Amino acid sequence: MSGDDSQQLCLDPHGGMPRLLEIMARLRDPETGCPWDVEQDFDTIAPYTIEEAYEVADAIERRAWAELRGELGDLLLQTVYHAQLASEAGHFDFDAVVRSISDKMVARHPHVFGGESRDKTADDQTRDWERMKAAERAGKAERGTLDGIAAGLPALTRALKLQNRAARVGFDWPSTDDVIDKITEEARELNEARETMSEAETFEEFGDLLFVVANLARHLKIDPEAALRAANAKFTRRFRAIEVALAALGRRPEESDLAEMDALWDAAKQAEKADVNEVEVESHGKRAARQS
Structure with missing residues (x-):
């Protein structure tokens, strides 16, 4: 694309997705781009990606629909940014990102895009989704029950996912009452021993208590x-x-x-x-x- 064409596209309010992609390419240009953007890499941009996702969630919780439009744009920019970085490194480009998620959505919804019946409950569809994800993990040599759960997730969210995976193979308390009893036990132990425990032991016991509280949220079907x-x-x-x-x-x-x-x-x-x-x-x- 010539310089004039690029400039025209970047300034076109109706340029759509091609406009945003071209803007990012221009920002990353080593000679004419923005010095700050040129210096960034995957590691420096990742924290912004997480922050933008939380800001989207915050706007939704506050029902701030006018703000949500802007926050979704900020989050979309993060995807474009990472795709541009990947393209420059020769890994993949934005089209490959779009193709990957599109293929995944089609493959995971055979009741919509294939011949399977739609006559299932939402819970049935969730179980089907998890079975397909398990098959995908097996194809990636992720054999362990807990494999594939990102370590970078917020701690409460990761605790929930770890517990959900373990519960699918039967490693779970049978009732909510059992979880509440365990919380009471953990809190009592922490209170009784906090004067005698080392700092490291207190840290560990407090983590155990939070982990069980996350399990209670799972039993109550609450997002902690x-x-x-x-x-x-x-x-x-x-x-x-x-x-x-x-x-x-x-x-x-x-x-x-x-x-x-x-x-x-x-x-x-x-x-x-x-x-x-x-x-x-x-x-x-x-x-x-x-x-x-």
């Missing part, structure tokens, strides 16, 4: 990462309410004490519950009006 993100958001909202309340009194948190901040926390909690109840009453009224 999403649950913790929600808890973080709730803590942020309520602590900010404390700061606002103190600011109205002309003070900052460090000028308060735990008892006062605890009371303000409870007030923020009650206010949130009142807001939720008000929304539920309003929603119920609208439904009743539609039905009348």
